Amino acid sequence: MTDTTIAAEPAEGAIESAERANAVQAGGTGAFRRRRERFMEGIGDGVAVLAAAPELVKSRDTDVMYRQNSDFFYLTGFLEPGAVAVLTPHDAGHRFTLFVRPRDPERETWNGRRAGVEGARARFGADAAYDVAELDERLKGLVEPADALWYGVRADGGAMDARMLKLLAGFRGTRPRAGKGPWDLRDPAQLLDRMRLIKEPGELALMREAAELAARGHLAAMRAGRPGVGEWEVQALLDQTFRAHSATSGTSFPAIVGSAANATILHYVTNDRRIEEGDLVLVDAGADVGFYCSDITRVFPASGRFTAPQRAVYDVVLRALRAAVAAVRPGAPVTDVHEAARRELVQGMIDLKLLEGEPEKLIEDETFKRFFMHNTSHWLGLDVHDAGPYREPDGTPLPLQPGMVLTVEPGLYVPEDAENVPAELRGIGIRLEDDVLVTEDGHEVLTRGVPVDPDEIERICAR
Structure with missing residues (x-):
């Protein structure tokens, strides 16, 4: 150390x-x-x-x-x-x-x-x-x-x-x-996958606790992840925060701590780079409480303030996150969440001069996948990628129902060797992720305990 x-x-x-x-x-x-x-x-x-x-x-x-x-x-x-x-x-x-x-x-x-x-x-x-x-x-x-x-x-x-x-x-x-x-x-999964989709009150109590604990770990990471600290040290802090909570707590998956261009690698778990001045740090980590998982991603500036290019990319992803969370409501097709995020991200890519063209055509041709290559949501529960179908047997998207819990995690990733993009955006990777419960009248963000507003994140890092 x-x-x-x-x-x-x-x-x-x-x-x-x-x-x-x-x-x-x-x-x-x-x-x-x-x-x-x-x-x-x-x-x-x-x-x-x-x-x-x-x-x-x-x-x-x-x-x-x-x-x-x-x-x-x-x-x-x-x-x-x-x-x-x-x-x-x-x-x-x-x-x-x-x-x-x-x-x-x-x-x-x-x-x-x-x-x-x-x-x-x-x-x-x-x-x-x-x-x-x-x-x-x-x-x-x-x-x-x-x-x-x-x-099975x-x-x-x-x-x-x-x-x-x-x-x-x-x-x-x-x-x-x-x-x-x-x-x-x-296969018992024919029945169990549907059963596990709708969380019982006891399950939700543990998931709220896991979300609260994960938020505590992310806040600790924001305060500690300054220049000179190793990605592995931030990972160790997350592990310690979760395990210090109780004997039955731990990480729900290996934590991702990606600084600088490492944040553009979706499942980066090497965590062996030392954070440097001016870096962004992406932390994707969740806690496990009583077998139930949380899953949060936040990005913060190691030096305490976002640069103008970093803030520009962050704001695009934040707009996508808010649009996607707003789409979570009972009766809505689960695909609405991804489509809402994708619309904001594609328009943001155009504004940032990462792509050129009409948004509808870029979506139709999937040109956007150069910078946003994953879906926006997955089910959450006993497993991080929890059981449950996303489509009905006839192919129609599954409608959201009260008691379902899903992640909402839009991202924008500009590889450091990307060609034909503004130089100041290369190596920037932003993903923002919350855990969202479908309620009778809309939704509840279980992970509000860790801020996503960039001004608030800067205040936390400054402390």
Whole structure:
């Protein structure tokens, strides 16, 4: 570290926050039970099998930090690896069955406590629970009465995918004579993606907390990201701010801290450059609280004031952000958000002399993608790019509904080697991103805790 070393202060109320998040994750069995019931209504006479996320090895015997599969968590609240959930609507004694790792004092000494079979029933509301070693023995009987098997084949499914395909193939051979067993394999995402789109009050409470925490981290970055500080030090400050909040908090994705021309790289995560005088610094970072994500992008001048060219580009993107946020309202097609941002950005590109021509023609020909190449929004929730379709099966854009949460993130990126553009704009990258909830009468910006007005940002940097 240099003499510009920066540090975060622990957040007030950190313990209380951790308790709330833990209550939602492990103890809030009512919310998970209601979701399971809704899901089982959707699968009718089918049976659903969901597997926990696999454990991943970073190198040799060092594991990647474990994170539960979002769909599995959404329906069960169970956080351990090696588990399988079976949802059987037709069997009252096994509507929700969990196969889990058994208690093992020796392994728990090394790797932490397990819920075990007893905990799966008592703490997670399973109607029945078994040692996962019994999965092959019991699975056929649970699935046999179903007309359809709901299981999502995954790229990392491995042995579990093979097990389920073998099971289905076996039923294909015996069903003509026995009259039992599923014919169809269906993806649970057909139902879960739609369910996860509409956030429940408990989910929104955690998302508001994650947005507030992310705003706190961005404010800290603005105050600390001065010339001489490394991008990596700003990243460390974000990590520390989030983790200081509570034991259950962290980053929702690897933070982007791009100074100068690094800000024109959309997913820049190297974060190894030292910030210099006159640089803009783009920070794209979010917090995770109780498994729920936030995602904010802000840009600030390391030296405390925007230059005239920097401010000109910033103002274009800010107009696009405000226009796009204004388009978020119930009943509006989700594509309206992108179209509103795109109109402002294309006109701004013309004003800045980055492009020439009529806006409609530049949009039709997608000429603007030279400087704005991504969509303006994505769903937000348990995942940063959360589950949910953007179009109906007939291709029409999905209408926004109350309870949906999406990002709004227009940007304008001028590569430092761009040709036929004003020299003073080269190497400037601006992206501004807020998290927006669709409400009954419009929208709520969850991330208002960190300013976007450039004059206010200059005041924060000056402090």
